[in-house]
Amino acid sequence: MTTVTPPRPRRPAVTPGRKAEATRQALLEAARVVIARDGFANARIADIARQAGKSVGVFYTYFDDKPALFAALLETFHADLVALTPSPPAYEEDTAAAVRSALAGFWSTYRRFHPEMLGLLETGLADPAVLEVWRKIRRRGIRRFAFRIRKQQEKGRCRGLDAELAASALHGMLEFTCFNWHSGRLDQPEGPIADELAVDTLYGLVARVLELDDTTPPLPGPPAPLR
Numbered sequence: 641m642t643t644v645t646p647p648r649p650r651r652p653a654v655t656p657g658r659k660a661e662a663t664r665q666a667l668l669e670a671a672r673v674v675i676a677r678d679g680f681a682n683a684r685i686a687d688i689a690r691q692a693g694k695s696v697g698v699f700y701t702y703f704d705d706k707p708a709l710f711a712a713l714l715e716t717f718h719a720d721l722v723a724l725t726p727s728p729p730a731y732e733e734d735t736a737a738a739v740r741s742a743l744a745g746f747w748s749t750y751r752r753f754h755p756e757m758l759g760l761l762e763t764g765l766a767d768p769a770v771l772e773v774w775r776k777i778r779r780r781g782i783r784r785f786a787f788r789i790r791k792q793q794e795k796g797r798c799r800g801l802d803a804e805l806a807a808s809a810l811h812g813m814l815e816f817t818c819f820n821w822h823s824g825r826l827d828q829p830e831g832p833i834a835d836e837l838a839v840d841t842l843y844g845l846v847a848r849v850l851e852l853d854d855t856t857p858p859l860p861g862p863p864a865p866l867r
Contacts, residue, residue: 664702666692668716671709672755680710680759707767710759714773717753721777724749731788736852739788740843743814746781747839750818757819781811788850797851810846817842 670692674683685706689699703709724745726738750757764774785807792798798806820826821833 663692663694663698667694667699667702667709668713670694671713675710675713675759676755680755680762683759707763707769710756710763711769711773713753713756714760714770714777717749717756718773718777718780720749720752721746721780725784735788735850736847739846739850739852740839742784743842743846744835744839746814747818747835747842750815751822754819754822758823761819778811778815781814782807785810792850798849801849806849810849813845814842 667688671683671688673691674688678684678687683706685699686696688706688709689696692699699709703712724742726741730741731738760770760774764770782804786803789798789801789803789806793801793803821828821838824832
């Protein structure tokens, strides 16, 4: 005898409005608190709803499941990145300053969303919905790096680089370095890295790949020994 699993009830439609948006934001903020405290894998929907002062039923009015909620958090991360990214004219006016500003924005946003980024590494490759949001974030960063490499190649720089592959490598370096340094679990367990030092280091590396000429500052390092 075949057992038929009944379909899950369709999530009720939410009437748009300030109250609905406030409830959704309360659930997202509660999720951030619970994920930061318990980790994504151990975060329970009941705990998220309780933290938001809502019922589990209200949670399911806004989100199908925990991965859907997490995908929404990553979309917020992506939106914050977009808001901090310099406009295209800024890159043409002062490429070096715009690149540094973009890196500083990524660094600071990654710090604010570090628990979500940890959860992304835990679940991103296993959950298709979360993976697609991660790809969306990466595609945008890779596209910008590739565009800048091609612009530099038009000036006779960055010769021999495959723009797409180099852009993927640069974004991967930026992404994992931010995770690594903010986590304090791998290379810098002794304490947090100062924002300016971190951004200067990332910018120095990226600027060398992009060959930004004299605008590239020396990489931070220990003072030269006295003679």
